[in-house]
Amino acid sequence: MKLLYEGTITNQVLHKKLPFSMKRLYLEDLPTIEQVQAKVMESITEKNSLQALTTEEFLFILNERGLMVGAYVEGELIGFRALLIPDINEEHLGWDIGLPLEELDKVIYQEISVVLPEYRGNRLQQKLAEVIMKELPKLEVKFRYICCTVAPMNIPSLKDKFTQSMYIAALKEKYEGLKRYILVKDLEKTDVHYREHVTVKLDDLKKQKQLLSEGYVGIGFQLVHGFHELQFAKPVL
Structure with missing residues (x-):
């Protein structure tokens, strides 16, 4: 297991600092990934603020259509972040931000990012973002645009995206009528x-x-x- 990051993190329930590490996630990690997602969804009061992924969507990502990075404490998965290479169809976020057809295959999505409640407040989402973006160039296909959706009023998620220098390019109805910001970062325009x-x-x-x-x-x-x-x-x- 190749470690991508090592550090310490505070368990907010135990008020205790613990060592943690990050690594790439693979198909064999799927059961644990889904358990962590279920725990996080249970802890959220506003369910519409986070679009959970289905088993099929996780399989899509883990079968070389993206990548996932997980954070571990004492062998337990405590959070993860995913990038997804999307199919080009009518729902593609590139259309929402005005990209032409020939640019759509240069788009990769920042998908779900979750952290167990007892480890929130450690800026773990941001650290996961930094690590997964360092892994992005290792994919066979090269991407120019990072896109994602965020629910209005979801301040923590918006802060996370703004910290990564993403910006809101559109406000649309997605996921069968839910309002979502579409955020983007152009990797070829770093000094805006x-x-x-x-x-x-x-x-x-x-x-x-x-x-x-x-x-x-x-x-x-x-x-x-x-x-x-x-x-x-x-x-x-």
């Missing part, structure tokens, strides 16, 4: 500058859609009178 910054309340989806239609993108959070608001701006082309 913005102008005309504005902030919008988290629940003002109408205003957000208007700004997106006018060429703005969502780039982060800003505290306004002690509350998070989304920050939008126009990229300098």
